[in-house]
Amino acid sequence: MFHHLKKAYFVTIGFFFIVVQFAFGQDQKVADSLSVIYKKNNLDGIEKLELLRDLSFNELNDPELSLKYANELIALSELERNYQYIHSGYLQKGYYYFNNGDIELALEAFFKSNEASNKVNYIEGQGVTYAAIADSYVVNENFDTAIEYYNQAIAFIEKTNDSINLASILINFGDAHFNNKKYDAALEKFKKSIQICQEINFLTGTAYNKGNIGMVYAEQGKDQLAESNINEAIEILELQEDYYPISIYLTYMSDIYARKKDFNTALTYLERSLNLAKKYGLKDQISEANLKLSEFHESKGDLATAYPFFKEHIVYRDLVVNLQSVQKAADVRTEFEVSKEKAIAKEKQKTQRIIIWSTVGVLFLIGLLAFGLYRRNKYVRATNKIIANEKERSDKLLLNILPEETAQELKDKGRVEAKKYPSVTVLFSDFKGFTKYAEGLSPEELVKTIDYYFTEFDLIMERHGLEKIKTIGDAYMAVGGLSFDNVDKAKEMILAAQEMNNFVVKAKDDVHTSATFDIRIGINTGPVVAGVVGKNKFAYDIWGDTVNIASRMESTSEPGRINISEYTYERIKSDFECTYRGELEVKNRGHLKMYFVN
Known part of the structure; x- marks a missing residue:
């Protein structure tokens, strides 16, 4: 079921915090006012370096402009051999690349920032850059290296009075343990961090910690604790309009309700997560939310709905x-x-x-x-x-x-052209008395009963090399021969129909369902056109007179019998004993010859 599904992709929660850490105190209005002074170009020395540092730090609307200020700060600082400002310039530059997902360039900048702070024994700078380096290695899932740098970062920051940076490093450290499935170690770091945040009334840090603690409890199956902590986190973050972590936390709320088997609420949380991610352009979470929705629909057996979500997950993930x-x-x-x-x-x-x-x-x-x-x-x-x-x-x-050939065409070309097959065999079936039986069942019991039968039918089709096309209510449709080797699979379809009939008879006496159905089956052979319908939630289908006649064979069949057309009879008469029924009148088709398979 859904709540047993594993996450297929590494999710960073703590790294929202690197943005919080870096953005804490930023102000675009300050950048706008400082840009007026910058344009006058009448400052030099330390005053010019201070101006460039503050401009790069506070510029929020235009990241490229922030990078320009950082590069100018680096160039001027190197001319004056002022290593503390060299540290600041490379740190800003590293954050720019980190936030743009270029971890290679981010690491280069962070290492240079650290090197500059080491030369002047700038303790806070050393701690901050070691933490940024550790964060970068966690993004690449290099946890052992990340832990080395986190420990160095904490050792330096503990020598200062910078509580916000210490809390930030601890939450990122905890997140590294979380993603490495070291849940007890993660809880230890999150609890240390939240204690610091609460002491200094740092609401953003408190919210992230509560949400992350909730995620740990969710992974440990402690759903009540998980739900309580995550709801507190979301409440705080909504007031601050910080939607990135909310989008992540909502997927965990979905997991919790899926374990409770409240699938409607679970789906609502997932859809809300995806909508938030799309609204605010959160590409990482668009990928994660699409993956979770794919897993949800896959766990419910709705593969046609699952696939487009999974495809969107891959697009945003960009594994290459x-x-x-x-x-x-x-x-x-x-x-x-x-x-x-x-x-x-x-x-x-x-x-x-x-x-x-x-x-x-x-x-x-x-x-x-x-x-x-x-x-x-x-x-x-x-x-x-x-x-x-x-x-x-x-x-x-x-x-x-989709059939294998069609699936390959979709992957190669991104679309599927309709094809005409000269000879295929089509099967339709439905249950006698299903409508009356369904009236006395709850929706859950009804779906469970149908799933019991159709799951076995799918296995039967798979064993005989046939393709299920679709189900509508209690009706089941399958086809054989969707290839160009002129093998219509008529014999295999008769064998599959006999297995279906035998299974339905046997099911009357087993303990899996209270249903006492009989099944009607109709089969016809002839040409069809096959293709993919629609763009979203697409479906593979077949069309043509052959399909219509197969449907008529089913509607004129009898409970427990397999009714075939003369076209199918001609192909299987040497392999099966059949009883001629004569020419029976069929709606909109006149009189057609029919046979029961004995």
Whole structure:
């Protein structure tokens, strides 16, 4: 069922917090007023550096303009060898790339920011940049490296009085544990963070922590605690109009109600999540909400509805770009560590023999590069596995909706052209007395009963190489021979019909359903046209006189009997014993020859 489905994609909650951390205190009005001073161009020295830092920090409406100010700040700071402002410039630049999803460039900027703060022993800067580096590695699911940097970040920030940054780092640290399924460790970090946030009345931090704690409880199956914490978080965030985390938390509320088997409420939460994500352009969450909706409809057996949601999830996920980012991010860390060791070796060369330390440096460099390559290959293999699993699941969903040849055409061309098949065999069935029986059932019991029969029918069709086309109420439609090898599958369809009939008879005596139906089956063979109908929630269908006659064979059949047309009879008469019924009148068709399969 739905509540057992696993999340197929890594969801970052704490990283909304990097935006909160960075945006705390930002003000576009300040940027607008400072831009007037900037245009006058009458400042220099520290005043000019301060102006550029504040402009880059406060510019919210135009990220590209913020990056321009950051680059100008870096250039001027390097000319004046002012490392604290070099740190600020690269930090702003790193946040720009982080928020745009370019983790490789973000890491390069964060490492340079950290290097500058190290040169002047700027403790707060060191802590903030180590935290930003850790956040970047968590995005690429490099949890071991991320934990190293989080621990360094906390060690530096604890030496300051910066409670907001400490709370931010703790919540991101907890989020790394959460996504690595270390739930107890995640709870420990979230609870430390929320204590700090409540002490300083930091509502945004409190809301994120409550929501994240609720997510942990949801993963642990503690639904009452989960629902309570998530609802408190949503209440706070709605007042602050912070919709990104709300969109994530709503998917967890959906999980909770799905476990309660309240599927209508669960679906409502998922649809609300997707609508919020689309309204505010939250691409990551558009992907996640589409995935969850796909899983929901798949768990209910509605594959035709599930597939478009899954397709949208893949579009927004953009796994290929993520793979490149994972590879490059591994290179960034290797290059940064190598540059640090080279600098250390250079200082030590002043007092020690050049040849000895050069040899040590080269050996260390080789080992470090080998380790970096090992890490990178490990990430590539893991990401390739994710891609393969996503592709396999997508193909499986598509093949549950369409015949194999048609599914391949849809993947190759993005559309399916209607095709004429010269000879196929079509089956229709329905249950005698179903309408009267259904009147005494609840909707849930009715769906359960129908599902019991149709699930077995699907398996029967699969065993005989036939295709289910659709179901309408208690009617079931299938076809054989949707290929160009001139095999109409008439024999296989008769065998499948006999199995269906036997199953219905047997079901009268089993404990799975109280139904006592008889089934009527009609079969006809001839040409049809097949194709995909519609664009959204598309359906594969067949049309033609052959289909209409098959339907008439079913309506003129008798309970427990298989009624076939003369066209089908001619193809199977040497394999099955049949009884000629004569020419019976059929609505809108005149008199048609019919046969019962014995």
